Amino acid sequence: MTFGIGITTFVFIMAMLVIFMRPGGINEAWPASIGAGILLLTGIVSGSDIADIIGKIGGASITIMATIVMAVILESFGFFNWAATRLVILSKRSGHRLYWYIQLLCFLMTLLFNNDGSILITTPILILLLRNLHLKPHQMIPYLLSGALIATASSAPIGVSNIVNLIALKIVHMSLYMHTAMMFVPATLGLLFMSGLMYFVLRKRFPVVLPAVTDDIEERFFYKDFHPLKGRISVETKKKRTVFMLKVLLFVFILRCLLFVASYFAIPVEWVAVFGSSVLLMWRWYFLGTTPVDILKKVPWHILIFAFSMYVIIYGLHNTGLTAMLVAVCKPIVSQGLFQASFIMGGLVSILSNFFNNHPALMIGTITLTEMGLDPITLKTIYLANIIGSDMGSLLLPIGTLASLIWMHILRQNKIKIKWKDYLKVTIIVIPLTTILTLFLLYYWVQLIFT
Secondary structure, eight states: OHHHHHHHHHHHHHHHHHHHHOGGGOOTHHHHHHHHHHHHHTTSSOHHHHHHHHHHHHHHHHHHHHHHHHHHHHHHHTHHHHHHHHHHHHHTTBHHHHHHHHHHHHHHHHHHSOHHHHHHHHHHHHHHHHHHTTOOHHHHHHHHHHHHHHHHHTTSSSGGGOHHHHHHHHHTTOOHHHHHHHHHHHHHHHHHHHHHHHHHHHGGGSOSBOOOOOTTHIIIIIOOOSSOOOSSOOHHHHHHHHHHHHHHHHHHHHHHHHHHHHHHTTOOHHHHHHHHHHHHHHHHHHHHOOOGGGHHHHSOTHHHHHHHHHHHHHHHHHHTTHHHHHHHHHHHHHTTOHHHHHHHHHHHHHHHHHHHOHHHHHHHHHHHHHTSOOOHHHHHHHHHHHHHHHHTGGGGSTTSSHHHHHHHHHHHHTTOOOOHHHHHHHHHHHHHHHHHHHHHHHHHHHHHHHO
16 A cells, blocks of 8 residues: 555656646646556556546546537637637727726637637637737736636636536536536626736736727738638628627527536536537538548647546545545534535645646545535535635646646747746735635525525
8 A cells, every 4th residue: 555655646746747847848648648557557546447437537528529629610710810800899999998808708718618728719819919919028918817817717607618627527426507506606706806806906017008900900910711712801791701700609609508408407418519519510511611530630639638647647546545534634624514614625625726736636626525425515515615726726826727737838839928926916816815705605605595
């Protein structure tokens, strides 16, 4: 047992260090998969454990991959560039108004897709947008930082916006519908508070008046034809394009709603997600003449490898006694009452997420809860407190979530430097207050509606 604990702890720490440091820009799936391979070879994680892991993450993985496929399809339609165009036009040259539209865009992208996908989609668009507005680097950072924070935190209201949330739902036997019923209102109010607080902290760094943009902004910067066109784009063409994009957006919104309907009727949500992505694929094939083959290259399959490998490592920690130790420590605290338990467990997952990333932190926290013999409402409420710690509290440091690591990597690729002190100047104020308020709101919402 001592040998197993030593090997598993070493593998976990080394995997986390490599993921955080990313030497040579290495993909996070590599250290996670190598660590998982070591635990499998040493027998710390068995074949039956692997079967259990596949059963837990299979549906969540299919759902997230289908969602990412939809995002790739929309990108090929030029949807996200079209959305960025609307940001510039609607802001009416106001730097402060642009902040709120960026917040709205990042929030909706996470709700319609997922947090990692939202970062991958919105960050390059915002960089392109801000550079073409000729903003200086110090003027770009507040928009990019606030957008990334709200995009990542926005995975809290609905479980389907984060792969680790979906996996954890399976562990606690909680439906997507119930998660949303208990979480959407408190988490959304928490996000509104977070946006307002970020604006208060950053408002002096936003330009009052943005540089003027010409009427042909769609042509020279944002416009992506979904049919080959030559010459100037007519007003009629722009109107048709807008109508088309609104139809696509409506379809995605209806599909997102159907996920919760499916969950309510105990229909596997991955069936709906796969159906929706297949319809969009056929639509694109008909409209653009693009076969689905390119999806195989564009979808970030490494996310699946990362999630599976991290789960193997967490199973190794579980098998060597970590969760048993956590149960012994946390159970007396949880027994003091739901209010104290929600804050302590939510705070614990926040701390673990910032030091070890939210994927392992939430998995460890969730497995620990399931071994305490809690009644269903208590289990689900404390689990949702863990989600708040994992999705919001984890943002205190830029290494707390996979989405944050992806965001930092994209900034480095685009030669945009953000120092930890610049990041912490915002998060040290915004994240603890937002996390505490959202935990309060969750507790009182559950008391009001479900007890």
